[in-house]
Amino acid sequence: MSSSEEFEMEEVQVPQPAQNMPAEEIDPDRTASTLESLNHQNTADDDDDDQDEWEEVDASVQPTTSQQPQPGLQITLDNAAVKRPEKKDSKPRKAGPSPEERAARLASHKIHVIALVANAKHRNKLxxxxxxxxxxxxxxxxxxxxxxxxxxxxxxxxxxxxxxxxxxxxxxxxxxxxxxxxxxxxxxxxxxxxxxxxxxxxxxxxxxxxxxxxxxxxxxxxxxxxxxxxxxxxxxxxxxxxxxxxxxxxxxxxxxxxxxxxxxxxxxxxxxxxxxxxxxxxxxxxxxxxxxxxxxxxxxxxxxxxxxxxxxxxxxxxxxxxxxxxxxxxxxxxxxxxxxxxxxxxxxxxxxxxxxxxxxxxxxxxxxxxxxxxxxxxxxxxxxxxxxxxxxxxxxxxxxxxxxxxxxxxxxxxxxxxxxxxxxxxxxxxxxxxxxxWESVAATFQRPYRLARDDVEDAELHQAQFSEPMPQSMQGFKDHPVYVLERHLKREEVVNPPREVGRFKGEVVYPRANVQLLKTSENWLRQGRIVVEGAQPLKRVKQRAVTIGRRRVQEAAAQAGEEEIMQGLYSRPQTELYRAPPVVGGKVPKNKFGNIDLYTPTMLPEGAAHLPQKGVGKIAKKLGVDYGEAVTGFEFRQRRANPVISGIVIDATYKETVMDAFEEWQSQQAEKEHEKMVRDVYKQWQKVVQGLRIRERLKEYRGNDQQPHEEVAGGAVNPGTDATSHQNALPANELQGEIKKYQPGTHEQSLDTITKAQRALPRRNRLFEGREADSEADATDEGGIDQDMEEVGVDNANKNKDTLEIDVPAKVGHPVALDVLIEQQEQEKSASAQKVAHDADTTHVPESRLRMRPSRPKRARHSSSENTSSSRRITRSRVSHNSTREDRKRNDEAVRVALDISDEKEDDASDDVSDDEVAPIEISSDEE
DNA sequence: TTGATGCAGGTTGCTTTGACTAAT
DNA sequence: CATTAGTCTTTGCAACCTGCATCA
Known part of the structure; x- marks a missing residue:
């Protein structure tokens, strides 16, 4: 009862029209766009104009979308515009239906049939x-x-x-x-x-x-x-x-x-x-x-x-x-x-x-x-x-x-x-x-298993087709399942044997069953078959000149006054399975193009092996193994047939040797690739770290100016620790905006950025695109960093070690040890310490953080930042107070260049940082 | 009235072995 | 310098199909 109420499909009289209505049905009132709407939509559409300008738009089928106007252009569609131009001179001849209408009619028919089947099925159930x-x-x-x-x-x-x-x-x-x-x-x-x-x-x-x-x-x-x-x-x-x-x-x-x-x-x-x-x-x-x-x-x-x-x-x-x-x-x-x-x-x-x-x-x-x-x-x-x-x-x-x-x-x-x-x-x-x-539709309601009476009935239904009288009209013979006239044979069809079963208007009627499909000898070869020797073509047809090569040959023949080039067509029984000449003494027999036809697996020469791997040919060459490239098909471009080559064919006895060498080569390649990637990783890390240092220095330089505000702005710093912090509080909002604008985040966030960026590493120059929408949650979430670490492959055992191993989830899964990098940094640090002794603790890389961060809870970070606040202020005080806003901007620009951060990307990054997370970069050199 | 025919215009499917440049 | 990988490009044609007009 209830199921029948759910399924109300009764008295389906007509189907819903297909989406594409005939072009003539476009309502001109709807498609005409006014200047007013044009102006109104201008601003919204401006962004898309560049790319949309030359896009092809089928205005005839989507009247509503054509309401979006292009600036400076008014399009009014009416029936006249979409109708096909009529011939002026000859008597008006109604053009056939448009492709849209054809499609609509076909869709309507199909939908209607399906609906009627469903209706019958449902009614039958009732x-x-x-x-x-x-x-x-x-x-x-x-x-x-x-x-x-x-x-x-x-x-x-x-x-x-x-x-x-x-x-x-x-x-x-x-x-x-x-x-x-x-x-x-x-x-x-x-x-x-x-x-x-x-x-x-x-x-x-x-x-x-x-x-x-x-x-x-x-x-x-x-x-x-x-x-x-x-x-x-x-x-x-x-x-x-x-x-x-x-x-x-x-x-x-x-x-x-x-x-x-x-x-x-x-x-x-x-x-x-x-x-x-x-x-x-x-x-x-x-x-x-x-x-x-x-x-x-x-x-x-x-x-x-x-x-x-x-x-x-x-x-x-x-x-x-x-x-x-x-x-x-x-x-x-x-x-x-x-x-x-x-x-x-x-x-x-x-x-x-x-x-x-x-x-x-x-x-x-x-x-x-x-x-x-x-x-x-x-x-x-x-x-x-x-x-x-x-x-x-x-x-x-x-x-x-x-x-x-x-x-x-x-x-x-x-x-x-x-x-x-x-x-x-x-x-x-x-x-x-x-x-x-229709067969596919009928299959949906047919009984999946067969009863004895089904067989009887099917035989009867099948027989019914043949007991049908012969058609009484020419059209009736066309595409008739039982009979065929010679005139309706396709170019590549022939009646063989030509058994006459009747006559219609003087023309011989043949059984459709005797119609054979023919192919050229070349086409049979594409099927892995070859015409048997001595076979005479059952039909000769004019050769098609599709490629430029063929065309030239034909033209040359025409100029020479020769007859049109014909090609013979053969039936399947005239062919046999193609047997390629066998491999002799490790030498693979090749065709006139120097490769091997391998359109089907059966075409593989005896004693040969097909290695479809890409790049294996190079190895075979190096090993001095004779090989031929395997042509498995063709692609057609610019009136030219291009062979599709997939791998090589070699003597089967060399298969293992070549494959071993190939695998070794592959792993070498992989290793090389990995090494290169590691190099890139270091390069990128170096770049990041240098950038961070520059920024840090810049911040101090700025911070001397407006240090307290930055601390207020940064939630990580306790605002109550310093009495001076509230004195120059005026441009706080502005400063905060500045920080937000230029600062990708705190160290954690930078690290976060970096670690995430690792994922994209093999694709270079994408280091800073890695920030995703979820990083805001990461910043506030206590376990965010740890999660991130896990994501990028830091396993828990590593968290308490002094070195941090980041698994780069790229093509090659080898871990990248950062201790090398940190070592580098430490060398740099000691070098600079020797140079300028008091500069040593200012802005160096947070290597300790890189090492220790995963094991440390967030609260500890806060306390450490408190500890360091005094030392930071000291360094900041060395920065000139004369710096203007323009100076700062210039420096910021430098940072951005150093960091290789485009404005857009940086904005993305800073957007992820909530207000209270905009903390100044922590300088935690006090870990040792 | 029906079907054959021809025409127009649209659709389908067959065709079946380069040349050049940039990167490595 | 030699080798290799990538990229040009998405054709053009004949046969076939469909709808219509005309005529027998």
């Missing part, structure tokens, strides 16, 4: 409702029920007799159904409409914006209850009659399929005069008295209805014959000869789109039952396939759903001209899109 079965059984006369239930092998041992009795019982049931079920012909059924008409209706509905309530024209089934209601009333549409009859059969324990002919919008446009396009909700049906509109056929008969049949015809209200089939139906058909074309009209006995298949257990086969027209057939061709003139009922796909929910494509059983017409109404399968579309 028919299994036990309450529905019970209610229906309560209506069926007892003798009908007994007729089926008594048909057991024990009661009737003779299978022929059982079969006869089954047919009889079925006929009686059908008779009862015809006399009891009241078909309301006014209700719309799931018939199709031509594409243009569907589109018209959709547009109408769109304009009306849902005010049109046509529910009364449809038979809305929301759940099993709706079906139960109609079953008790014994009243409904033609479709309902078939559906309920199917349910009834199931209730009587007779296996029954719900069969439906899917009436999807055709994806092809049938050429038709516009005046025959009549809307479904056309005016005449509205002008009819309601009493007439809602009369059933029975009532019409009773009231002696002699009115116009047009309304019934239009609304797909088919007046089927409720009298026994032998009654002449033509007396009920009163047609206006001139109104509309004949194809608009309905035969009262036109085939339905829902019917039933009943499985006869005695016969072991499916019997076709049409409960609407009260027909039982074992052979159903000509019974369900409507005349081609009927516009609203086209047999293209017929699916049958069984009680277990699985379905089957049974179209060949019902289509009069399955190969000639029906199959051609389906979307064609193209090579680029994998396989046949």
């Amino acid at each position: 028919l299994n409702d036990e309450l529905l079965h019970a209610r229906m059984l309560s209506l069926v006369p007892m003798h009908c029920q007994l007729a089926f239930s008594s048909l057991t092998p024990s009661n009737v041992p003779d299978p022929i007799e059982r079969s006869r009795l089954f047919d009889k019982a079925l006929k009686r049931l059908l008779d009862w159904w015809r006399s009891s079920f009241d078909i309301d012909y006014n209700l719309k059924t799931l018939l199709t409409t031509p594409y243009a008409q569907t589109n018209d209706e959709l547009n109408k509905k769109r304009k009306a914006k849902g005010t049109v309530d046509d529910n009364d024209q449809y038979e809305v089934i929301r759940s099993e209850k709706s079906l139960q209601k109609r079953a008790l009333q014994m009243k409904g549409s033609r479709d309902m009659s078939a559906q309920l009859f199917t349910a009834l059969c199931r209730a009587l324990n007779v296996p029954a399929r719900l069969v439906t002919s899917l009436q999807a919008v055709p994806y092809r446009v049938q050429s038709q005069p516009t005046n025959t396009v009549v809307s479904l909700d056309s005016d005449d049906s509205d002008t009819q008295p309601p009493t007439e509109r809602f009369m059933t056929w029975k009532e019409r008969q009773r009231s002696g209805f002699k009115g116009d049949d047009e309304a019934f015809i239009r609304g797909e209200a088919v007046s089927a014959d409720r009298a026994p089939p032998q009654v002449k139906l033509s007396s009920h058909r009163r047609r206006k000869p001139k109104k509309g074309s004949k194809q608009d009209e309905f035969d009262v006995q036109s085939p339905p789109i829902f019917w039933t298949e009943v499985f006869s257990r005695p016969d072991g086969r499916w019997i076709v039952v049409d409960p609407i027209r009260s027909l039982i057939r074992t052979k159903a061709r000509n019974m369900m396939d409507p005349q081609s003139a009927y516009k609203y009922n086209k047999m293209t796909y017929v699916v049958a759903f069984e009680e277990d929910g699985y379905g089957k494509d049974v179209t060949p059983r019902y289509a009069k001209q399955y190969g000639t017409r029906t199959v051609k109404q389906r979307p064609p399968s193209t090579k680029s899109k994998n396989g046949d579309w």
